[in-house]
Amino acid sequence: MKLAVVSAGLSQPSSTRLLADRLAAATVRAEEMDVETIDLRGHAHHLVDAMLSGFASQDLKPVLDSVAEADGLIAVTPTYASSYSGLFKSFVDVLDEEAVAGKPVLIGATGGTARHSLVLDYALRPLFTYLKAIVVPTGVYVASEDWAGTTLAARIDRAGAELAREMAGREKTVAADPFTDPVSFEDLLGGR
Amino acid sequence: MQFGIFGVGDIAVDPWTGRSPSEHERIRNMVEVAVKAEEIGMDVVAVGEHHNRPFVTSSPTTILGYIAARTSRIILSTSVTLITTNDPVKIAEDFATLQHLADGRVDLMLGRGNTGPVYPWFGKDIRDGIALAVENYALLHRLWREDVVDWEGKHRTPLQSFTATPRPLDGVPPFVWHGSIRSPEIAVQAGYYGDGFFHNNIFWPKEHTKRMIDLYRGQFERYGHGPAGQAIVGLGGQTFMRRESQDAIEEFRPYFDNSPVYGGGPSLEQTMRETPLSVGSPQEVIDRTLRFREDFGDYQRQLFNVDGMGLPHKVVLEQLDIMGEEVLPVLRREFASMRPLAPTHESRKS
Numbered sequence: 001m002k003l004a005v006v007s008a009g010l011s012q013p014s015s016t017r018l019l020a021d022r023l024a025a026a027t028v029r030a031e032e033m034d035v036e037t038i039d040l041r042g043h044a045h046h047l048v049d050a051m052l053s054g055f056a057s058q059d060l061k062p063v064l065d066s067v068a069e070a071d072g073l074i075a076v077t078p079t080y081a082s083s084y085s086g087l088f089k090s091f092v093d094v095l096d097e098e099a100v101a102g103k104p105v106l107i108g109a110t111g112g113t114a115r116h117s118l119v120l121d122y123a124l125r126p127l128f129t130y131l132k133a134i135v136v137p138t139g140v141y142v143a144s145e146d147w148a149g150t151t152l153a154a155r156i157d158r159a160g161a162e163l164a165r166e167m168a169g170r171e172k173t174v175a176a177d178p179f180t181d182p183v184s185f186e187d188l189l190g191g192r
Numbered sequence: 193m194q195f196g197i198f199g200v201g202d203i204a205v206d207p208w209t210g211r212s213p214s215e216h217e218r219i220r221n222m223v224e225v226a227v228k229a230e231e232i233g234m235d236v237v238a239v240g241e242h243h244n245r246p247f248v249t250s251s252p253t254t255i256l257g258y259i260a261a262r263t264s265r266i267i268l269s270t271s272v273t274l275i276t277t278n279d280p281v282k283i284a285e286d287f288a289t290l291q292h293l294a295d296g297r298v299d300l301m302l303g304r305g306n307t308g309p310v311y312p313w314f315g316k317d318i319r320d321g322i323a324l325a326v327e328n329y330a331l332l333h334r335l336w337r338e339d340v341v342d343w344e345g346k347h348r349t350p351l352q353s354f355t356a357t358p359r360p361l362d363g364v365p366p367f368v369w370h371g372s373i374r375s376p377e378i379a380v381q382a383g384y385y386g387d388g389f390f391h392n393n394i395f396w397p398k399e400h401t402k403r404m405i406d407l408y409r410g411q412f413e414r415y416g417h418g419p420a421g422q423a424i425v426g427l428g429g430q431t432f433m434r435r436e437s438q439d440a441i442e443e444f445r446p447y448f449d450n451s452p453v454y455g456g457g458p459s460l461e462q463t464m465r466e467t468p469l470s471v472g473s474p475q476e477v478i479d480r481t482l483r484f485r486e487d488f489g490d491y492q493r494q495l496f497n498v499d500g501m502g503l504p505h506k507v508v509l510e511q512l513d514i515m516g517e518e519v520l521p522v523l524r525r526e527f528a529s530m531r532p533l534a535p536t537h538e539s540r541k542s
Binding site: 049052054179182183191 | 410
């Protein structure tokens with residue numbers, strides 16, 4: 001199995017990336033799989049280029065493909081202005097519409113205060129529901145104080161185990177390709 | 193192999209002078225560019241259709257009719273004619289009329305158009321875009337081939353015992369190219385009818401263009417029109433040339449940077465790496481164009497965009513001079529072995 005991990009953290013080192021790594025490790029502990037981690041910072045310019053040109057450059061294409069081809073996805077963003085960051089949303093906007101449909105997804109977010117903890121359920125969860133992903137029940141929000149707390153590890157383990165279980169129990173869904181499996185023109189003529 | 197020019201009649205500011213042409217100037221200049229294209233030995237001139245600013249080409253058959261009177265050899269075509277928002281009855285009649293005026297040197301490219309607000313101006317809805325392209329063309333196809341048509345569909349009033357007049361010249365319907373940038377349904381449509389397929393590959397990487405063309409070729413074969421290699425493919429291209437490569441880049445860069453399509457995005461250099469845009473010496477443009485054959489196989493029509501983005505009329509005419517003197521002779525020689533040839537009125541008459 002293949003797990004794609006997307007982190008929208010901007011600083012170096014990044015607490016968002018740290019959360020993404022810990023979630024990935026917890027998932028791998030529950031079920032053996034290959035992990036590919038994508039730091040969006042390195043693709044920020046390519047993402048804007050893709051929005052303006054209408055296609056993903058040769059640098060960006062493999063990144064989008066690795067998400068589309070994965071069996072599961074961990075998506076982690078910092079909280080900006082009470083939502084996912086613009087860079088995170090730009091990445092989602094550039095993904096193929098069907099790229100995560102039917103795919104198990106674990107959502108995570110970091111923030112400066114616990115008052116933003118509902119960003120997961122008010123911003124990330126509806127976004128991935130719209131994309132027809134299978135969002136696992138436990139999402140992990142980490143405020144500054146949580147890094148010093150004692151409960152974070154248990155929440156991460158629980159989320160990772162849920163994702164691993166969902167990935168193991170699910171046939172990989174592959175989006176239909178209109179080029180290799182085109183519509184029948186008789187159907188189009190018949191208004192179907 | 194046919195070579196030609198295509199454009200959409202955009203009005204844009206020339207970043208070097210801050211000046212933009214009036215609608216009157218732009219329309220008159222398009223005619224002069226077409227006349228010049230014939231002079232330098234081009235085979236095709238194609239005019240786009242747009243109904244919103246900054247474009248002036250809302251009535252391509254009017255412009256083409258005038259060009260027909262000023263030329264004698266060049267094929268008059270479109271890039272594109274909107275099959276979604278135009279009544280197919282009117283398309284059938286307009287292009288048959290043009291055939292008679294131009295003694296048959298007429299074909300057309302059909303496309304859907306992609307701007308939502310335009311559809312309701314013609315009583316249509318962009319959500320029906322594919323359905324309109326399918327139904328309207330099915331009717332258009334019959335109107336040119338059957339003298340009396342009874343017809344009923346979803347998107348216009350039924351027809352009873354209707355005859356589109358005038359009938360196509362010599363009983364030969366204008367050859368149709370279906371143009372689509374990214375709708376696989378349209379590549380399937382072109383293959384179903386055994387018509388031509390034009391991919392306007394400017395702005396797009398070759399992987400995407402290849403997928404569209406391969407789909408069309410496969411459908412052409414699937415629907416019994418012959419082997420995939422016999423399908424009729426057209427491609428776009430965009431060029432700007434000066435004798436020295438660096439001069440071309442320097443002169444063109446402000447047009448690129450101010451373009452509503454290119455501006456603000458990937459750099460000119462990156463765009464040239466990833467799309468067909470070719471700015472440089474004549475030899476560089478030749479080399480870039482020759483690569484199309486390697487990427488997509490033998491093809492039948494190559495159209496260049498040379499007059500957009502605010503380039504002044506004088507510069508456009510210079511570009512065509514360079515094209516005629518240095519580029520076309522080489523491309524004709526290098527592409528001479530490509531088969532099949534594009535259909536013409538004469539070839540389809542016999």
